Amino acid sequence: MELTIRSKQHLRRRSKRCQQSVVLNAVDGIDPDTATTGVQVIQSLASLQTLQTAADAIRGAAESISSLLPWPIQQPVAVLGSDVAGLVALQPNLDGTERLLAIYYLLLLRPSPVLGVLDFYLLVPFSKLFQRRYRVAELTLRDRLGAGNFGQVFEGLKNKDGERNRNAVLTAEEKKRRLVLKRVNMDGAEQRSSFLRAGTMARGAGETGMAEAYMCSRIMRDPVVRRGIAEYQGEFEAEETDGGFTRGTQWLVWKFESDSTLGDAMQGSLGARFPECLEEIMLGRVREGVDEVKRDTAIIRTVLKKLLVAVKGLHSLGIVHRDVKPENILITAQGDVKIIDFGAAVDMCTGINFNPLYGMLDPRYSPPEELVMPRNFPRAPLPFLAALVSPIAWQFGRPDLFDTYSVGVLLLQMAVPELRAASAVRTFNTALKQCDWDLEEWRATRGSRYDYTLLDRRGNAGWDLACKLVCRRDSFNRGRLSAAEALRHRFFRPEF
Incomplete structure (x- = not known):
């Protein structure tokens, strides 16, 4: 019995050596360039299979997601998923490619046309409805921080309980209520009511103030980009002459974050x-x-x-x-x-x-x-x-x-x-x-x-x-x- 087992093991080892010998002899008879090409073909087929698998997964995911969406947008999502899958599988069609290029241009390129249009025509008027409008009685005007061609900048303070505080030294609680107030210079230049809608350059200090308010508001609506600018809180027109404010003057408001540049x-x-x-x-x-x-x-x-x-x-x-x-x-x-x-x-x-x-x-x-x-x-x-x-x-x-x-x-x-x-x-x-x-x-x-x-x-x-x-x-x-x-x-x- 022991001899029989050993004989079988010997035969298996001998058979394996014979198979390896046949393979080596076959390889020796193949031209090296042909062998390399064969390997490349196998690798390419494997890559194509991988791409096809990924494309099928994308198509399946798009169909699953579209089934959960409201019916008006089910078909567009499924179609876009199919377009992406075709592109991944290296089998795009003309219509699908055009759709993907349009989406890339309108949404992914910078600046984005779609986001720009939505912001200007939808978010700008919407944000104005909820923007806080300060009143003169709510604010105390303090030291001047600087001045330029189009305005003067002051430290301000949000009043508490309607009382103005002009103390030179502020408490820790009062410092949290500090603001930066910018008074736009009144240079007599006419402010065009259509200035922002016309998309043109500002004329005079008044329109420059409008442009700055627009830019700051635009940036503050982006949760990432807003971190790189001072926190803008809105604008207001002084409704009375009191406490350093002059009736009719335009003011821009920021959170006080520092007075050091x-x-x-x-x-x-x-x-x-x-x-x-x-x-x-x-x-x-x-x-x-x-x-x-x-x-x-x-x-x-x-x-x-x-x-x-x-x-x-x-x-x-x-x-x-x-x-x-x-x-x-x-x-x-x-x-x-x-x-x-x-x-x-x-x-x-x-x-x-x-x-x-x-x-x-x-x-x-x-x-x-x-x-x-x-x-x-x-x-x-x-x-x-x-x-x-x-x-x-x-x-x-x-x-x-x-x-x-x-x-x-x-x-x-x-x-x-x-x-x-x-x-x-x-x-x-x-x-x-x-x-x-x-x-x-x-x-x-x-x-x-x-x-x-x-x-x-x-x-x-x-x-x-x-x-x-x-x-x-x-x-x-x-x-x-x-x-x-x-x-x-x-x-x-x-x-x-």
């Missing part, structure tokens, strides 16, 4: 020198004995990254700020970086505050083209039509690159100590213009004595980013990094 930090108003004054706010700690250059670079990198994220959010809505500068960047105690002052902003999705021949800007931070779109670009049509063509217009003119130039100047100003003064930025712009906006040439001929330590670290990462932001556009309106592209630059890679 990046400009204050760079000018030394926050105590310690810049950027050390922002260490605890931006990095969450103050560490003794840390390399000073490494620490300063980390602070600037953090500020710049948060700013670029905020700018990228605005651009996703089709909004170009056009006035990114230190005075318009709020720094909060929680380490947030928020963009303020949208009076010069333009909404390229609806055409509001846009004119191809004119634009608002600060020459210290504006790019050489000075306009968000080429001069030969047509004027904005009605907001509905402007929204429909906004993805095409955006890709053609790349208006977002206007803001990223300003961000590049800010990077230089933060990282190069000699450029932090306001007068130094003006001198820099004059010299850069003489170098035809070639930053490398400017550094070699005009700025050779400046301190570039923070930019030249880690293989000149900061300097490379600055050169890709502070530059001319090419003939295709490109040649400068967008906010999203800048965020992927190696300058933002973590440093250990």
Whole structure:
């Protein structure tokens, strides 16, 4: 019995060796190219089978979901599911491809035409119905925080129990009721009732205030993008003259989040020198004995990254700020970086505050083209039509690159100590213009004595980013990094 078992095991081993020998002999007789092709065919068939399985799963999921929906939209959902399944299985049809392309254009491209139309014609009037309207008696006007060409900004306080509080020092509870109030200047310019509906550029301070109110409201309706701006709470017209308010004046209202800007930090108003004054706010700690250059670079990198994220959010809505500068960047105690002052902003999705021949800007931070779109670009049509063509217009003119130039100047100003003064930025712009906006040439001929330590670290990462932001556009309106592209630059890679 034992002999029989061993004999069977021996025969099985011998048979297996014979099979392996046959396979090896067969392979030896196959041309290597033929063998490779065969493997590729098998892999392709397996991939196709995988795609078909995925397509069947998508089709089944679409049918299941459509069966749970109200009957008017059951068929469209099932059809779209079938279109996607056909595309995944590499078996698309013309009608299905056209439907998917239309959805991609209307919903997924930025700025989205559908979201733009819905916001302007549905959400704008709807939000006005529920927007809080402040009254003069509810507010106390306190210290002036700043002023510009189109308005003056004050600290305000929501009154409690109808009583005004003018005490110099506020309690912790009173500080929670603080507001920022912006009085729009009265310059006598007529405010067109159709200004926003016509999709054109603001004329005078009054319409500029209307444009800023529109931009802030538009951004506040987006739950993600709103994090990058000061919290807007609405507008009102003073119904009486009292407590510093003048009857008929237009006021915009924000939550008080900080009275410190990046400009204050760079000018030394926050105590310690810049950027050390922002260490605890931006990095969450103050560490003794840390390399000073490494620490300063980390602070600037953090500020710049948060700013670029905020700018990228605005651009996703089709909004170009056009006035990114230190005075318009709020720094909060929680380490947030928020963009303020949208009076010069333009909404390229609806055409509001846009004119191809004119634009608002600060020459210290504006790019050489000075306009968000080429001069030969047509004027904005009605907001509905402007929204429909906004993805095409955006890709053609790349208006977002206007803001990223300003961000590049800010990077230089933060990282190069000699450029932090306001007068130094003006001198820099004059010299850069003489170098035809070639930053490398400017550094070699005009700025050779400046301190570039923070930019030249880690293989000149900061300097490379600055050169890709502070530059001319090419003939295709490109040649400068967008906010999203800048965020992927190696300058933002973590440093250990």
